[in-house]
Amino acid sequence: MGFRRDIADAFLKTNEINPDFVEVAPENWINMGGYWGAQFKEVSHRFPVFLHGLSLSIGSPDELDLAFLRQVKNFIAEHDVRVYSEHLSFAKMDNAHLYDLLPIPFREDSVKHLVARIKQVQDFLEMPIAIENVSYYTPVAAQMTESEFINQIVSQSGCNLLLDVNNVYVNAFNHHYDPYEFISGMPLDRVAYIHMAGHEQVSPTLIVDTHGEAIIDPVYDLFDFTVAKLKPVPVLLERDFNFPEIRMLNHEMNQLRSIVNKYWIKDVVPA
Amino acid sequence: MLYQPDTYKIEQDLSRFGRTGNDIFIPGATEEGLRQYRRLLRNNINNTMVQAFPISRQVLPDDEWNELINLFFADHDAKTAQIWKLPAEFVTFVKEKDYATLWSKPWLNDLLYFEWIEIEVYTMPDIEAEPFTLQGDIRNGTIVVNPEYRLIPLRYPVHLYAVEEAKNHPGDYFMMVYRHPETREVLFADLSALDTFTFENIAHEQLSLSDIAAGLKLQFALSDQHPLLTNMIAFVQEMMAQKLFLGYAEERK
Ligand SMILES: [Fe+2]
Numbered sequence: 458m459g460f461r462r463d464i465a466d467a468f469l470k471t472n473e474i475n476p477d478f479v480e481v482a483p484e485n486w487i488n489m490g491g492y493w494g495a496q497f498k499e500v501s502h503r504f505p506v507f508l509h510g511l512s513l514s515i516g517s518p519d520e521l522d523l524a525f526l527r528q529v530k531n532f533i534a535e536h537d538v539r540v541y542s543e544h545l546s547f548a549k550m551d552n553a554h555l556y557d558l559l560p561i562p563f564r565e566d567s568v569k570h571l572v573a574r575i576k577q578v579q580d581f582l583e584m585p586i587a588i589e590n591v592s593y594y595t596p597v598a599a600q601m602t603e604s605e606f607i608n609q610i611v612s613q614s615g616c617n618l619l620l621d622v623n624n625v626y627v628n629a630f631n632h633h634y635d636p637y638e639f640i641s642g643m644p645l646d647r648v649a650y651i652h653m654a655g656h657e658q659v660s661p662t663l664i665v666d667t668h669g670e671a672i673i674d675p676v677y678d679l680f681d682f683t684v685a686k687l688k689p690v691p692v693l694l695e696r697d698f699n700f701p702e703i704r705m706l707n708h709e710m711n712q713l714r715s716i717v718n719k720y721w722i723k724d725v726v727p728a
Numbered sequence: 729m730l731y732q733p734d735t736y737k738i739e740q741d742l743s744r745f746g747r748t749g750n751d752i753f754i755p756g757a758t759e760e761g762l763r764q765y766r767r768l769l770r771n772n773i774n775n776t777m778v779q780a781f782p783i784s785r786q787v788l789p790d791d792e793w794n795e796l797i798n799l800f801f802a803d804h805d806a807k808t809a810q811i812w813k814l815p816a817e818f819v820t821f822v823k824e825k826d827y828a829t830l831w832s833k834p835w836l837n838d839l840l841y842f843e844w845i846e847i848e849v850y851t852m853p854d855i856e857a858e859p860f861t862l863q864g865d866i867r868n869g870t871i872v873v874n875p876e877y878r879l880i881p882l883r884y885p886v887h888l889y890a891v892e893e894a895k896n897h898p899g900d901y902f903m904m905v906y907r908h909p910e911t912r913e914v915l916f917a918d919l920s921a922l923d924t925f926t927f928e929n930i931a932h933e934q935l936s937l938s939d940i941a942a943g944l945k946l947q948f949a950l951s952d953q954h955p956l957l958t959n960m961i962a963f964v965q966e967m968m969a970q971k972l973f974l975g976y977a978e979e980r981k
Contacts, residue, residue, distance in 0.1 A: 484810045490853040491876075492912040512809035518729045518736050525809045550743035553805035556776075556814075557769050559746065562738050570730035595761025597754050598738050631761075663760055665768070 458694050458710065459509075460500050462493065464703065469499055473703045476710070478505040478539075480693050483529050484512050501536040507650075507691070508533065508541045509619075512554060515574045515588070516547035516561040523581070530582050540650060540691070542587040542619045543578075545571070545607065560593035563606040568613070575614040587649045589619035592627040592656075592666035603628065604642045617649035622680045623672070623695075627656050627664045640683050648687055653680055653713060654695035669699035672709055681716050689721040746770075748802045772811070773801045780815035781843045784836070787891050792831060796822060812851070819844050834898070835884035835891050842886050842903065845878050849905045850914045852876065857909070857974055864976025866961055867938045872974045873931045877906035879924065887916060908971050915970065922956070923963045930964075930973075937961060 460468060460479040467473040479500060486497050500506070510529065513521070533541060546558035561567050579586055590607055599606075611618050620643060629636035655670030672694075694709055731739075741752040745762055746769040754762070774797050778785050785793055796818075804821045808814055819840045822828075828836040860872035882901040884894045902924040904917040919927065925944075929935045935943075937960045945953040967973050 485812070487810065488853050489851055490855075491850055491907055493851065494854060495912070512811075517739065518731050522809060547739055547743075550740055551805065553743075553747075554807070554809060554811075554814075555743060555746060555769055556772050556806070556811045557746075557765070559739070559742055559765065562735050564732075564735055566730055566732045566735050573730055593761075594764045595754075595758045596756040597742060598735075598756050659764070660760065663764060665764065 458706065459696060460497075460504075461697060461700075463698070463700050464706070465496055465500075467703045468504075469496060471703075474706065476504065478507055478691060480507040480509050480695075482511050483508045483532050483541075484510065487528050487532050506536050506538050507693070508538050509589075510541065510543040511558075512548055512556070513543050513578070514547050514549035514554075515543055515578065516545065516559075516567065516571060517549045518570070519549050519552055521574065521577060522549075526578065526581055533582065533584075540587060541582065541584065542589055542650060544589050544591050545610070546591045546593075558591050560591070560595070560597050562597045563599040563601045563603055565600065568606065568609045571610050572614040575610070575616045579614075579616065585615070585617055587617040587619040588614075589621050589652065590624050590628075591621070592624045592631075592664075594631060594663060594665065596632060603632075604639055608642070608644055611644045611647050616647075618644060618647045619650045619652060620648045620683065621652035621654070622683055623652065623654040623656055623676050624666055626676045626679055627666050630664050631662075636679050637682060640679065640686070645686050646688075648690055650690055651680075651683070651687075651692045652695050653692060667699075668695045668697035671701070671705070672712070677712060677716065680713070681719070684717055684720050687720075689717075692717060748798075770797070770801060773797060773814075776811055776814055777818055780818070780847055781840060783843055783886075783891075784839050787839070788833075792827075796827065799825070812847075815844050815847065833891075835886055835895050838882045838884045838894075839886045839891060841880065842882065845880055845903075845905050846914050846916075849876065849878055849907050850912075852907075859978060860975035861978055862975045866964060867957070868936045869979075870934050870936060870977035871930050871964060871968075872977050873927075874906055874909060874972055874974050876909070877904060877972065879904050879919070879927065885918075888918060904972060906972055909974065910971075915972075917967065917970065917972065922959060926960045926963060927972075934977075937964065 458474060458476045458479060460481050489497060544558050547561055548555050548558055575588065625636050625639055629639060653672055654668050655672050656664050657667045657670055658664045692713055694713060696706060738754055741754055745752045746765050749766050777797060800818055800821050804817060806814055806817060822840055823837045828834055855875040857875050858872045880903050882903055883898055885897050885901045886894045887903045902919040904919050906915055908915055926940055929940045937957060941953040941957040941960060944956055964973055
């Protein structure tokens with residue numbers, strides 16, 4: 458599960474949440490001292506830490522921020538991080554951070570750019586990274602399908618895929634395609650990690666990926682379909698705000714576990 | 729960079745739209761989707777600032793607050809990769825654009841700075857203190873300072889009064905903001921000019937209180953340094969109890 462300040466006590470004090478690993482955004486914790494710095498040290502001492510970045514902006518034309526990436530690299534070493542993932546999107550433009558994930562045009566030149574950037578990041582960090590399919594709310598001048606785009610990037614860059622099943626559902630709804638067909642068309646042998654989350658329908662035609670709601674049944678169904686096709690990989694329950702009672706979060710974790718246990722060996726459990 | 733110019737421009741337009749809401753055209757884009765990005769991006773910036781500056785948000789009228797957020801997002805190129813540090817850039821932006829004068833709110837810069845400093849001190853990386861003991865000679869010993877502090881000068885006492893009152897009391901104020909070494913809570917203290925002088929001599933020159941008082945006596949040709957020293961001792965004792973001072977440096981043998 459994602460470690461967030463709002464539910465920190467359930468991880469560290471009451472032990473109500475006891476995941477097999479935690480995921481955090483490095484941007485939220487790098488150079489953090491004081492109370493929260495100490496809390497994070499305890500988290501990284503007790504749980505394996507996965508990093509899920511927000512600001513690297515792999516999809517923007519701006520130069521990579523190598524000073525920041527250096528900090529990420531140090532953080533990875535300091536906390537013995539096993540997985541670093543980022544998004545297939547851009548979050549920086551004209552030298553300004555935007556602090557959100559904006560969609561990249563699905564085009565040949567962006568594939569080339571992204572492949573070079575992912576390789577640059579992997580070389581710098583001396584480890585493979587996983588790249589996540591993001592939710593997007595409008596098409597932007599696409600010249601190929603999202604599926605083609607992802608497949609080309611993964612195969613040419615050698616990176617892993619962080620498959621966010623909820624994002625597939627959200628995009629399938631927003632852009633009118635079949636989520637099952639989409640999943641089947643993904644490079645499933647390269648999936649290293651799965652995200653599951655809730656979302657919010659903001660209008661009859663648009664769903665937004667909020668991480669603030671419970672996972673809905675059709676996304677569980679899609680997850681079941683996905684898991685059946687995959688070798689065992691870590692699964693994350695993403696919840697960033699609007700937290701329910703802890704038992705509801707554990708209920709969601711158990712739902713994911715029961716699906717996973719139908720297909721995978723027992724020792725790989727969602728967290 | 730391997731983008732073709734038109735791909736580059738599409739991303740640039742999307743970013744400009746997110747930052748300003750000004751009309752753009754992107755082939756294939758839906759208006760609903762674009763507006764959603766504008767909403768998400770602006771909310772993100774606004775929420776970050778509301779959280780960082782709850783008092784400023786409350787005392788500024790909605791139209792002024794919204795204008796600040798809009799202008800900041802549109803005109804300022806955010807430098808930090810860590811959004812929780814962005815409020816520091818907001819403080820500088822508002823100061824440089826001089827809204828304090830423009831809107832006749834002379835206390836505005838101080839208030840924003842005051843609110844940001846609390847976050848800065850709460851989150852700043854840990855700093856290890858010099859070794860110390862709790863027993864020592866308060867007059868002649870070397871006093872060890874809690875290194876996790878910021879001492880900031882203020883023109884308006886926004887740390888003492890609500891802004892409507894603070895604006896009637898311009899002056900030279902010194903606010904000490906520091907982190908309690910055990911609880912890690914942020915504490916505030918209003919320091920007098922003498923306290924500030926004493927603190928800086930302890931922190932930067934490692935002078936004893938006797939040395940500081942003797943220096944002042946000489947500088948101002950005072951007949952008696954005793955009242956000064958009494959004052960300084962009271963300050964150090966009080967702030968040692970409050971953990972701004974941690975104790976005494978171990979005597980060098
Ligand atoms: Fe995700």
